């Protein structure tokens with residue numbers, strides 16, 4: 297197998313990933329690694345150190361879970377950057393019962409069925425073999441607690457879902473799928489005094505009927521009448537800045553020609569300059585020409601036929 301160069305190459309690649317033990321996909325869940333670290337290089341300010349970009353860390357087991365939320369921002373916001381409000385749900389300890397889940401707010405008693413272990417042990421005998429089966433306690437569902445009177449606010453769970461509202465700073469030109477980390481805004485720790493998790497805000501550009509985004513470049517389709525395609529024209533083209541740009545369409549432009557307008561795209565994320573605006577040209581063929589138009593097209597056909605004959609002769 298190793299003598300086959302193609303297979304060898306595949307093996308080497310997979311082997312390398314195997315040594316590391318995880319792929320980029322595993323670590324970052326499809327987030328573009330390159331983009332994140334490009335961000336680091338340019339030292340974005342995410343507001344008083346509260347925000348920073350994704351970094352891989354190991355922390356103690358008492359830490360709360362991370363939360364990931366996705367937001368979609370308009371292209372104008374990608375271009376300008378700035379504050380964006382993020383709303384998300386997270387569980388927080390119930391204030392009424394101080395997280396105990398009891399109506400009086402005192403720590404609950406141990407479940408009498410399992411003595412607080414949360415497990416049920418069943419012993420059965422098969423011949424001379426004794427078997428033990430361990431399952432979740434059916435009385436307390438594994439919590440090990442007996443809550444006589446549940447807290448009316450949280451129903452005995454000890455936590456309530458709260459809708460948080462948070463303002464995050466969007467970096468100019470943010471790449472699609474970039475995760476912004478907001479430290480300490482994830483789930484509360486399951487243990488008292490433990491650190492909360494982090495919030496990851498994954499930023500996407502909202503689909504836009506005017507422009508398609510490709511990194512810092514924008515794409516747009518422009519449809520020309522057949523006559524303008526043949527004769528050439530000046531086209532007023534919508535730009536993201538809101539104004540219209542004059543674009544010279546050369547006579548005889550072909551369908552699917554792509555024209556580039558330099559620096560009319562989005563600002564480059566963490567870099568200098570701007571992307572471009574690309575125009576893909578479509579040409580509209582008249583479906584129901586009027587009588588006069590038809591006559592003109594027939595004349596054009598006759599002319600084209602004559603030209604073709606001259607060519608052959």
Ligand SMILES: [Zn+2]
Pocket residue numbers: 390391392393394395396397398447448449450451452454455
């Ligand atoms: Zn409660």
Ligand SMILES: [Zn+2]
Pocket residue numbers: 407408409410411412413414415433434435436437438439440441
């Ligand atoms: Zn129990």
